[in-house]
Amino acid sequence: MSEQRQQPVAVPGNRSGTRLPHHTVAGVGAGPANLSLAALGEREVPGGVRLYERRSSAAWHPGQLSEGTRLQTSWLKDLVTLVDPTNRLSFLNYLVAGGRMYSFINAQYEEIPRLEFARYLAWAAGELGTVRYGSPVERIGHIGTGAAGRFVLHGPDGPVATADHVVLGLGTRPRVPACFEGLDAGGLVLAERLHARLRGAAVLPYQPAVVVGGGQTGAESVLELIRHGFRDIRWIGRRNWFAPMDDSPSANDFFRPTYLRFFHGLPAEVRQRYVAEQQLTSDGISLSTIQQIYQLNYEMYLREGRYPVMLLPGRDVVRACERDGQLVLWCERDWGGRERHAAPLVVLATGREAADLPLAPELLALTELDEAGQPVLEADYSVRWKYAEHNRLYVQNRSRTGHGIADPNLSLLAVRAATILNSALEREVYVIRDEHVSTAWL
Structure with a gap:
């Protein structure tokens, strides 16, 4: 279970008088993006990664799991395998633990059922035990400065927790x-x-x-x-x-870490043009x-x-x-x-669009925004804001023009989560390897 240190400072709005749980890393939303973060951070983050989820139970696009629907991404691109194939929360271990490995192999899927992936996500969430369902976070504020600063997560009835770092994985609507x-x-x-x-x-x-x-x-x-x-x-x-x-080998080059690093360094107008040209790869x-x-x-x-x-x-x-x-x-x-x-x-x-970010006005006022009024994200997915040196706020799944066509989908789940963990913990927890590339972008 996620570490719950005693809160040493008063939190405005905490009418109950009880001490709030404090987390090194907390996530808002328990979809694939933050589940990947929690799975990779299980052994590395003190106390694990606590996720706050508004739904009452595990669910992933529940209205789109009808017969015959298939995942458009390889099952190897699960929560962990691209950076940590020995992790216990891999898709392969899910199959073995459920006794369905041979049935799955013999079914000879080129594209796995979306229902199977939804069940895999629910299994991983259950194994983690750090998802707090039925706990909507409606507002994120910040108190303190320097090393004493922390984020405050507010639910409908007031503050529910504080955290050194917060990762938003809010999905789309x-x-x-x-x-x-x-x-x-x-x-x-x-x-x-x-x-x-x-x-x-x-x-x-x-x-x-x-x-x-x-x-x-x-x-x-x-x-x-x-x-x-x-x-x-x-x-x-x-x-x-x-x-x-477009699922060709050359199109899939856009969904690898080497291209992501190249893309992020391009001028903004070039990134926008490339995303438009690459639309059909996603x-x-x-x-x-x-x-x-x-x-x-x-x-x-x-x-x-x-x-x-x-x-x-x-x-x-x-x-x-x-x-x-x-x-x-x-x-x-x-x-x-x-x-x-x-x-x-x-x-x-x-189509779908990004959900609103639940940032308190006082936090938003300290945040650098782009021309569209959205927070500016660094290469590590952290928001550029006043106190980012000590308290980092990360945003997943909403930086297509900043991080490439792969950003909102499942292809680089584990890579993105590993990048965030390396940043939050300020050490190379996971080595992201992508070598022997035959395409030269530079």
Whole structure:
């Protein structure tokens, strides 16, 4: 369990009068990013890494674990293996501990089920025993100066803990386009809630449904609708084609530590351009998923004489309203003009955005911000702020233009966590090795 030293100074707002637990390193959020930090820090951080999680139990994208969904990242890129393959919380040890190693091998997965990875994360959290579920952190403040300084984590009812260093791993939330904001319509469903919405629901096969979003989540939503019997699905995407993810060897060079170091040293305008150019190495559709949609579409055509899915690329939804029990959408087309679609069910698979940072105003006032009003992050993912010499605040999963296209996804989980631990503990706890690179960026 995480070390809980007695708090020697008064903490404003601590009405209970009890001494608060103090941690060397505390994490807010218990998703993959901070679980990787806790797994790698288990033996290295005094008392371990305590994680505060708002959910009541372990969960990872619970609404997107339907049948057939696959992880887009190799299972070798788990919480620990890239920097510490002997760690007890590796994916391989999870399989062995559960007695499923041979069944997993014989299933011959190229891409593992997302459900399997979610169960692995829950297993690792249970093994750690340092995740405090049902403990939302709504505000992070700071008290003291110099070596006596510390962060204060505030829950709904006041302070819950203090820490020398804090790591924010807050994840993301669904992005809702402006034309859908404030639209209170029963037929409008976020992709992550589609599975729950369809469970046990009666389906009229030729009642139209619309999926908005041309990425992996949109593709999975289309498959979910097909599996539940929908036969009139209109799939709208802004790109001029439904683009597969680039999983080539050269594309995967962007997901290694050597490239990360090179990228971070580039001028800001070059980094922004590179991230835009590399978008499909991270945000495209898995080839197997798009193939499955095309094959199901073709086979349904053979049986019924019509395609169940109509693909509508090059369209941007600019207006939406509810009319006569239907959701009506107006799309602008790349080549000019508008078109209208109406359906009782519209699924939003329009990407995700970073959650708000719970920084107290007085802490934010001491923080250097970029042009977008976001904290400036150093190469070690620490926030550039006044008292960073003694108390470091780290932010995970929200520095794509600072740390490259790999930053928000699972590919460099362990590398990022190891970098943060090396920084927080001020020693090379983990050696991050990436040698024998055949691509010369410099």
